Every structure is written in C-alpha cells, then in structure tokens.
Amino acid sequence: MTNCERYTPYLSGYAGGELRSDTARIVSSHIDSCPTCRSEVARQQQVVGGLRALSLVHSAPVGLDEEILAAVDAHASFGDVGAALPYRIAERARHLAQDDRVRRAASAVGDRVGHVSDSIRSSKAKQAAAAAATTAAVAGGIAAIVSSRRRRIARGTAPA
Amino acid sequence: MQISEDLLEALRRSEPGAFDELVRSTHQIVYTLAYRITGNHEDAKDVSQEVYVRAWRGLRNFRGDANLGTWLHRITVNCALTSTRRRSRRPIPVPDDALPEEAIAPADVTDRDILERALRGLSEDDRIAVVLKDIEGWTCEEIADKLGTTEGAIKVRVFRARQKLADRLASEGVVVPLKRKTP
Numbered sequence: 001m002t003n004c005e006r007y008t009p010y011l012s013g014y015a016g017g018e019l020r021s022d023t024a025r026i027v028s029s030h031i032d033s034c035p036t037c038r039s040e041v042a043r044q045q046q047v048v049g050g051l052r053a054l055s056l057v058h059s060a061p062v063g064l065d066e067e068i069l070a071a072v073d074a075h076a077s078f079g080d081v082g083a084a085l086p087y088r089i090a091e092r093a094r095h096l097a098q099d100d101r102v103r104r105a106a107s108a109v110g111d112r113v114g115h116v117s118d119s120i121r122s123s124k125a126k127q128a129a130a131a132a133a134t135t136a137a138v139a140g141g142i143a144a145i146v147s148s149r150r151r152r153i154a155r156g157t158a159p160a
Numbered sequence: 161m162q163i164s165e166d167l168l169e170a171l172r173r174s175e176p177g178a179f180d181e182l183v184r185s186t187h188q189i190v191y192t193l194a195y196r197i198t199g200n201h202e203d204a205k206d207v208s209q210e211v212y213v214r215a216w217r218g219l220r221n222f223r224g225d226a227n228l229g230t231w232l233h234r235i236t237v238n239c240a241l242t243s244t245r246r247r248s249r250r251p252i253p254v255p256d257d258a259l260p261e262e263a264i265a266p267a268d269v270t271d272r273d274i275l276e277r278a279l280r281g282l283s284e285d286d287r288i289a290v291v292l293k294d295i296e297g298w299t300c301e302e303i304a305d306k307l308g309t310t311e312g313a314i315k316v317r318v319f320r321a322r323q324k325l326a327d328r329l330a331s332e333g334v335v336v337p338l339k340r341k342t343p
Contacts, residue, residue: 009315009319011319012315012318012319012322013315015322016293016294016318018300043322043323043326043330044319044322044323044326046326046329046334047294047322047325047326047329048294048322050271050272050275050325050329051275051290051294051295051325052294052295053272054272054275054276054295055295055296055297057192057272058188058189058191058192059188059191059192060187060188060191060192060208061191061201061205064187064191064205064208065183065184065187067205067209068183068187068208068209068212069180069183069212071209071212071213072179072183072209072212072213072216075213075216075217076216
C-alpha cells in the first residue's frame, strides 16, 4: 500500500468536514505535502459545496399543489381508492382531448346544438362522444361531491 | 423544512384552510426532494400526493411533540424510497432533463442544471446516498440506518458519487465554486 492509499478512504470525509478533529489533523498534514490528494480533496469540496447550495433550490410543476389537495380531498371522501380517481380522470380526459374524433365530435356538438344526431354520423365518432360525455359526467360528479365535502369540512359540518 | 408557528397552531386547532396552507407552503420542498431521490417527474408527483395523503391521515395523531417539518421530510424520504424500490421492478424511464422552469431564483441556472443532471446520471444507490448526505444533511449513520446497510457502505457510496460528480462537472467545464471556466 502506497502512502496515499492509506489516506484515500478519509479524503471524502475530509472534504465534507466529517472527520474527527484528530483524524482531520493527520489527513491535513498529508495533503499539505501531497499535490495528488490535495487536488482530489479540492475536487470533492467543489461538489460538496455545489450540492449544499442545491438544498436551497426548490421547484415544482405549476398546479401540483391543487393536484395534491384534490388527492387529499378524494382520500378524505373515498379512502385509498378515491385518492387515485381525480388523477386518473384527468389523464383520461387529456387522452380524449387529443383524439381527433373527439375534437371533431365536440366541435359538431358546439356548432349544432339541438342537431347532435345529424352532426355525428359515424359510429366511432358517436362512441368517442359518448366516452367524452361519460368522462365529463363522472368527473363532474366527483368534483361536485369533493367540493361539497370540502365545503362541509370547512364549515365544520363533516368530520375530517 | 420550516413551518411557521401560526400555521402549526392553526393545524393543531384543525382550522379550515390550514392544511391547504401547509400544502401550498411546503409542496415545492417535498416535490424537489422526491424528484432528487426518484430521478423522474412522474414518480415525484405520485410521491408528493402520497406524502400529503399520509400527512392528512397522520395529522390527527400529531401532537406537536415532534417537529412537523422533520416529520414531513421523513414521510417524503420514506415514500420516495418505496417508490424507487417499486420502480426497480419496472422499466427505468428516460431521465428527465431538469427541474421545471419556475425554480426559485437560482444564482447560476446553467451550472445548477449541470449538477442536477449529473446527479440523475448516478446509479440509484449512489444518488440516494449523496442526496441525503450532502443536500439534506443526514449523517452516514442515519442513512445507513434508513437503507438497512452499514455506515462504511454509505461512506463508500458518497465518496464514489462525489468523484463521479466531480468528473462530470470537470468534463462540462465547471470549476470552483460551480463557476464556468473562461475559454
């Protein structure tokens, strides 16, 4: 074992300021006289300093707080199964919104309220419109229940 | 994770809106920690939701004898570690590029991004060890206890991770203290 190999296991702890003072003094006297170990300690100190600075940097996707609150509300209303519902419904709605048939069907419905059956001719489009309507109804229903429960909890008329 | 005395008192009294305020004031810290441990946004979002559902359930029994911020931090680490264990049994996702744009005033976005990206390039074991040690300030003993391994093993992982990160920063031209070399 070379002289440096004896100190290698301690260099990381030295760089992070984690060694006992007596051990740190011994390592310190070695790196004073060893450019290779001194360089390795300097490299590790860069990293430790950069990582500690990261502890002050926090970020989250826009709207995550509302998604979290919706999950908590669903849990409060429906237990573990309910906690997953808003997310799943939102995912399904996003998926449907990307479907051309759904977009065409929605456009036709919007353009010709009262003449829906005339606007949607293909069976696939009818199915897509039905799926969209069902999803919207379920989402709306759950949102109404959750919203109602939140209001009742806020008023203190429902148990948290 | 700092939680104000006013909010703590409101939570103790179960005041309306107190839990919403807890989520709004802490979710960025929870999400970022979950993201750094899991290494991808989808798992970090799932972990964040799970953390607050657990917090909601546990808050009724929380008497304030422990620090609420520390308690939330521990739940986040536990949920994120469980998520990574689940993920290890599923296909590994393509690593995401960076934290979302709305970061809180980073001093040097470019170099911070390089370091965040380098972190995600580490193996799961090395990343978790160095995140808990150098970003979250845990001791090697605490990490070893949490991960069910030895303190020596954690020291090796942290050492290895710092070396790899130093290599990556050097290859990207970043030098002390996270400043880019002039050409």
